[in-house]
């Protein structure tokens with residue numbers, strides 16, 4: 498398959514439902530599930546620090562540090578099995594990626610709340626490439642100022658979603674909880690952190 502634009506005003510989205518062949522996607526899921534040092538990240542909600550409802554791991558080049566809630570996060574080194582994925586993304590998208598936030602959603606209770614990836618380290622118009630592995634989950638976008646502008650769709654095993662341009666500035670996105678019984682899902686959100 499190939500990347501095709503998804504129409505949404507003030508956003509720049511490209512989607513490929515089958516970026517990775519199923520057998521490759523299976524192998525990547527199994528390898529990452531076993532090799533990544535999955536952690537519970539703490540997030541701030543309404544001024545309180547709580548465990549995020551998923552497991553995560555920040556992976557990247559040594560300079561891809563970022564500061565969050567007063568803590569300086571140092572990335573974990575790239576697992577070998579992610580290097581060819583990063584190389585292919587860089588070549589196909591013509592963008593550099595020095596880091597990836599890996600997320601593991603253990604079941605339908607695990608989720609990601611509404612947010613924009615708009616930390617200053619990402620720059621004003623970041624390219625974020627998100628590869629989905631494992632159980633298909635819904636992904637939702639909604640405009641910051643106009644609730645009528647929204648989009649939601651499934652992210653299947655091996656799919657790639659690229660958000661760029663004004664997407665982070667104009668939209669929030671989320672991965673909602675679901676009451677359906679769903680298996681594990683891993684997302685890899687490739688980014689570029691500019692060192693401060």
Ligand SMILES: O=C(O)CCC(=O)C(=O)O
Nearest residue numbers: 598600609614672684686
């Ligand atoms: O898991 C997903 O597809 C979304 C992840 C996300 O929005 C993020 O890591 O910032």
Ligand SMILES: [Fe+2]
Nearest residue numbers: 612613614670
């Ligand atoms: Fe995000």
